[in-house]
Amino acid sequence: MTMQSETDFTEFVTFTIAGQIFGLPIGRVQDVFKPMRMTRVPLAGADIAGVLNLRGRIVTAIDMRNRLDAKKREVGEPSMAIGIENKGESFGLMVDGVGEVLKLADTEREPNPVNLDRKLAALSAGVYRLEGQLLVVLDIDRVLDLRGEAVAA
């Protein structure tokens, strides 16, 4: 029995936000959809992109660019949403584009490099070194722990 065969693999849905590749374990992802007819929520924090109707469910869309302090999305720039469920509620992470599903070995996951952008590190549950790129595994609980919530409450 070698170490290799014992290794468990995780499938990741990958997506890009402001040029960076991210991944979420496929089990956490409900669906991937194109956000349409988003309603802006006045008085909500900047991290909330709005709310939308996805097959009768009301989805709260999180502006991931804002969440990562990246440059604001231009009007007309394409966007996709990663649908997730958390504590009985539906959320949609607004991302720039969705890539392929990658099957990655758990043993290859590394802790955050020390020089990782502070903002990224705060939402990261580890990284994978892909060919020439770094894939950041999103920590969904931390993504949904919005600062604005505590401030405005």
Added chain:
Amino acid sequence: MDDLLQEFLTETNESLDRVDAELVRFEQDPNNSQILGNIFRLVHTIKGTCGFLGLPRLETLAHAAENLMGKFRDGMPVTSEAVTLILITIDRIKTILDAIEVAESEPAGDDGDLIEQLTAMTEAEGAVRERLENVAVSPPLAPHPEQAAPPLAVRDRDVVDKGPPDASTAERSEDERERVSSHSIRVNVETLDHLMTTVSELVLTRNQLLEIVRRHEDSDFKVPLQRLSNVTAELQEGVMKTRMQPIGNAWQKLPRIVRDLSAELGKQIELEMTGADTELDRQVLELVKDPLTHLVRNCADHGIESAAERIAAGKSQKGTIRLSACHEGGHIIIEIADDGRGLDVARIRAKAIEQGLLSEAEMESKSEAEICNLIFTAGFSTASRITSISGRGVGMDVVRANMEQIGGTVELKSAHGSGTAFTIKIPLTLAIVSALIVEAAGERFAIPQLSVLELVRAGSGGEHRIERIKETPVLRLRNKLLPLINLREILQLGGNEIDNGFVVVTQVGNQIFGIVVDGVLHTEEIVIKPMSSKLRHIGAFSGTTILGDGTVIMIVDPNGVAQALGRAAQVARADEARSDDGSGANDEAMTSLLVFRAGSQQPKAVLLSLVSRLEEIDCRRIEMSDGRHLVQYRDQLMPLLRIDTHTALKQDGAQPILVFSDHGRSMGLVVDEIVDIVEQRLDIEVTSEQPGILGYAVIKGSATEIVDIGHFLPQAFSDWFRWRDKRTMPRARRVLLVDDSAFFRDLLAPLIKAAGYQVVAVASAAQALAAVKSGPPVDIVVTDIEMPDMDGFALAAALRDIPATAAVPVIGLSAMISAEAVERGRDVGFHDFVAKFDRTGLIAAIKEQSGDLHQAA
């Protein structure tokens, strides 16, 4: 918890509630074998299940109760004691069930006491019969409990267990209800909610399809789609229905409660229930259960008299509590009425005064209905003794609060000697509400219609115009200043605020205010969806909903808006504002003040209710004549006055002025800027010697000069007063002004003076009596009604008793004028009543009274 045990608990609790109700019915109608059969079966089932689940304590107890009931079936007389004993047993079973629910096992304990009593009662009958459980078809009972002979014919065919007794034709109709219940199944609420969501989605998809087909005139889809559309609508309605439950579910415990109360209080009370099948949303049902129980308890405890009292009052000795429910529009109306003694207005009044809710003087101006409504005030209870029935800490205030929480209302009607009736009006469902879809800054929002009073179109050309008091927009609606708040502003939507729009007049509690929106699109029945936890902190919204076209919109929470509006929202009550009479810091002692600057940086204020209008006048329109500033205003020349010589008129642009009107004449007070409208208790802390300034008060943290408008009126109208005085006043008559509030003395004295009278102002009734006894004769007395120690009524009566003043007209001043107060005033010799803020009315009344005197003299 074990699923089986859980199921048992739910089912048994429900069964026990039914047993409760059935037993009470049975006690009243001991010959109804059908009811007995039902009870017997329920208890038998409990016993059986307990044995199966290994709950020996419950099993033994149920068995003992079952034995006793078996006796009833065999013809043992049904006594009240026996029924009580069974009810106690059921209570004990419930206690044990509760313990099981917590601990998941039977609690330790001994029921020997009860079992012993049950057995004793079972055996007391003497003849112990066997094979009780084999008797399935209930033998009819003797017509009178006293004649206890068991009918033999029935006992002869006792061997076979026939199962549910609906085999007998005679029992079929009675048993229908039972059969229905056996045809129903238990469904998880979550499943229903999920179904509801799915149906909503179906509706949306259907709408989209309809839209597509509409664009293709001759589509083959048309007919099948129409079918789909109808089916969808039916499905939607059906799913909605699954959430509805008959209100009777909330009433189930009431017969037992009333029975126990009758026994405890020694009264005879009958509970009549109609409309138990009226359906409402299960969520609402849960919320009305406790308030209803409380109201019924109240009727039994306070409303219904003892049998002796009732006979003495010429009523039947049995009191009745009527409970009824029906649908009316989108609401359910529940009425709880008793034919008892009615509310004791005198006692409520005394109690309210004793508890410091209202002063005696304030009471005077209250109508009987208003006094009755005091029972809804927090902490109020008239029960002279705390019984175990009422006085449990749940007050009528909680009942009202609970109802208001779900958008309902409670009304009270009481007639002395003939009863009290509470009418509760609540929305059928909380999940679906009718909402106004409005637009602000290009976005749509829903405002629940429950809190919307009316819609007013506001525009520069129309009847209603949005005025602006510095930052606060207001709308003058039927002589009330309605504070407004723009939805754009609350929601920080940006964009230019426009004064052309719609005002959604909204009521929250007793606050009335207007929400300004750009447009009102339509009304729609919306399904309320809870807000995302990430958005719940936003007070302005109460939820989200999906519109017919599939878009998600936010539901505006009127409560949140009211909070955002803050203190300004109370401006609507400015017209009802009371004087500062020191009767405690209740809202009614608040005064609305308009704060402005003129001449100096120090803020100045006037009573908002004195101001008729706020205007900005083009400086070019201001004319000078005879050293005075005048402006053409509403086809009249209006004099413009300055507070002091430091106030300069603007040279160009718009000059803000406060317009005060009196007798169709108006004067404008020139100000530099209008700062704010504040609502607060007015305490003039330092009085002023400076003419035109009553004194100083702290308003919003800064010392503010309170301006005496009475000082300026004669300046503006001096010629007019002189002209009128010459005609009507041969000599200056003396007016005695009695008011405990310095503010009103200082406000009214100059006003009366300006009308050409001599004024003697005193602060109390005692001082007034001293003044008429020792001072020069008085021609007219103007007195405040609400005063400490001796009120206006007492003063008027005292003046009647002094020969010198017996014929002097007395005019009452009151913040609130009720028909009763006027009547009472007439009795003690008041000649007229004037509202405190009605300056025109006061002068007119003085003129009229002195005129009468003049003619008579």
